[in-house]
Amino acid sequence: MTVVNGGVKRAVKAALGQGLLSLRVHRMIEADRGLIVVFHRVNRFPTTDGLTATPEKFEEFCRFFSRYFNVVPLTTFVQALEQGRSVGGMLAITFDDGYLDNYEIAAPILTRLNLPATFFVTTRFIDSEIVPWWDQEIGMVFPWMNWDQVRALHAQGFEIGAHTRTHQDLGVVAGAAALDEIQGSRLDLEDQLGAQVQLFAYPYGREHQIMESNRDLVAQAGFRCCCSSYGGSNTKTTSPLFVRRQPISTWFSSPYELGYEFAALQI
Ligand SMILES: [Zn+2]
Numbered sequence: 312m313t314v315v316n317g318g319v320k321r322a323v324k325a326a327l328g329q330g331l332l333s334l335r336v337h338r339m340i341e342a343d344r345g346l347i348v349v350f351h352r353v354n355r356f357p358t359t360d361g362l363t364a365t366p367e368k369f370e371e372f373c374r375f376f377s378r379y380f381n382v383v384p385l386t387t388f389v390q391a392l393e394q395g396r397s398v399g400g401m402l403a404i405t406f407d408d409g410y411l412d413n414y415e416i417a418a419p420i421l422t423r424l425n426l427p428a429t430f431f432v433t434t435r436f437i438d439s440e441i442v443p444w445w446d447q448e449i450g451m452v453f454p455w456m457n458w459d460q461v462r463a464l465h466a467q468g469f470e471i472g473a474h475t476r477t478h479q480d481l482g483v484v485a486g487a488a489a490l491d492e493i494q495g496s497r498l499d500l501e502d503q504l505g506a507q508v509q510l511f512a513y514p515y516g517r518e519h520q521i522m523e524s525n526r527d528l529v530a531q532a533g534f535r536c537c538c539s540s541y542g543g544s545n546t547k548t549t550s551p552l553f554v555r556r557q558p559i560s561t562w563f564s565s566p567y568e569l570g571y572e573f574a575a576l577q578i
Contacts (some may be wrong), residue, residue: 318498326555327442328440332564333483341520342399342400342425342542343397343398343399343403343536343546343547344396344398344399344403344545344546345388345391345399345400345403345544345545345546346380346401346402346403346544346545346557347385347388347403347538347544347545347554347555347556347557348372348400348402348403348404348405348556348557348558348559349361349405349406349407349512349516349538349540349556349557349558349559350364350369350378350404350405350406350407350417350559351406351407351408351410351445352364352410352412352413352453353365353366353369353412353413353416353417354366354410354412354416354453355419357455358449358451359449360445360448360449362445362560364559366416366417366420369416369417369420370420370424372559373420373421373424373426374424375498376402376404376426377424377426379522380400380401380402381400381401381402382401382403382404382426382427383401383402383509384400384402384427384428384429384470385403385405385429385472385536386429386470386510386535387401387403388401388403388545389509389510389536389554390550391517391547392536392545392547392549392550393424393535393552394402395458395547395548396547397546397547398508398545398546398547398549403427403428403429404421404426404427404428404429404430404432405428405430405472405473405512405538405556406428406429406430406431406433407431407434407474407512407516407540408432408433408436408443408474408478409431409433409436409437409455409456409461409474410453410454410455410534411453411455411456411460412453413430413456413464414456414460414461414463414464414578418464418467418469420575422467427430427468427469427470428469428470429469429470429471429472429510430461430464430469430470430471430472431471431473431474431510431511431512431538432456432461432471432473432474432500433470433474433475433476433478433496433514434473434474434475434476434495434499434500434503435476435477435499436455436477436478437455437456437458437503438455438456438457438458438459438534439455440454441455443478458503461503461504462504465474465504465506465544470510471500471504471508471509471510472508472509472512472538473493473496473497473499473500473508473510473511473512473534474496474511474512474513474514475492475493475495475496475513475514476491476492476495476496476499477492478515479492479514480514480515480520481493481513481514481520481521481522481525482515482517482519482520482521482522482525484525485522485524485525488521489522489524489525490528490532492536493511493525493528493529493532494528494531494532496509496511497532497533497534508534509533509534509535509536510534510535510538511529511532511534511536511537511538511558512537512538512539512540513525513529513537513538513539515527515540516538516539516540516541516556516558517539517540517541518539518541520539521537526552529552530552535551536551536552536554537552537553538553538554538555538556538558539553539555540556540557540558540560541555542555542556542557542558542559543555544557
């Protein structure tokens with residue numbers, strides 16, 4: 312879940328407007344920019360919150376990314392930032408929260424298209440029947456992956472990242488509680504995967520939803536990045552602890568609207 316509160320639609324639409332601009336600008340004058348996109352659900356139960364893409368729409372986006380960007384694993388993107396190298400034209404695909412449809416629907420599409428992706432999971436949602444407040448708000452219940460499925464994604468070569476234990480707002484929660492959410496989610500994942508986990512995306516993702524003291528905890532916990540999700544793109548001078556991600560919502564009527572922009576620019 313990316314955006315909280317009653318102003319959800321307005322906030323997300325504003326972010327998307329900014330995103331459209333970023334995408335256009337990317338090719339026009341800022342070829343040094345790299346984009347990280349974030350999805351939530353991919354299924355056939357459309358919702359009013361803009362967080363569910365149909366499988367067809369998701370595949371359209373993926374084909375679009377494939378056509379216009381160099382789609383790389385997020386770790387590759389972060390490594391370039393760590394080394395101060397250009398991320399121009401790079402794009403990383405990410406998912407937040409850990410919905411079951413990520414495993415059942417999105418991953419097979421990504422595999423078929425040979426595209427890498429990172430799944431940020433809220434570790435205490437995995438294998439649970441928790442219905443988060445934002446799904447309660449729209450009267451929907453979407454299941455979570457179980458640990459076997461998260462491990463299967465990892466075994467298939469997808470990256471697994473941490474998204475806290477219980478999806479707390481790190482702009483509000485501090486100290487020991489924040490440490491438990493941040494470091495704890497890494498411990499949960501490493502315990503379940505038997506592998507190192509180095510990528511972190513903070514819940515809700517807006518600018519004010521992580522305190523600087525909590526960003527420090529993310530670094531101290533050994534994560535190599537701290538991803539937001541309020542839109543925008545990244546350059547080689549972007550700190551890995553301030554990575555910008557662009558939410559891709561169903562309010563984009565078609566990625567090919569963007570594609571035509573890109574195509575026109577390339578002529
Ligand atoms: Zn989330």
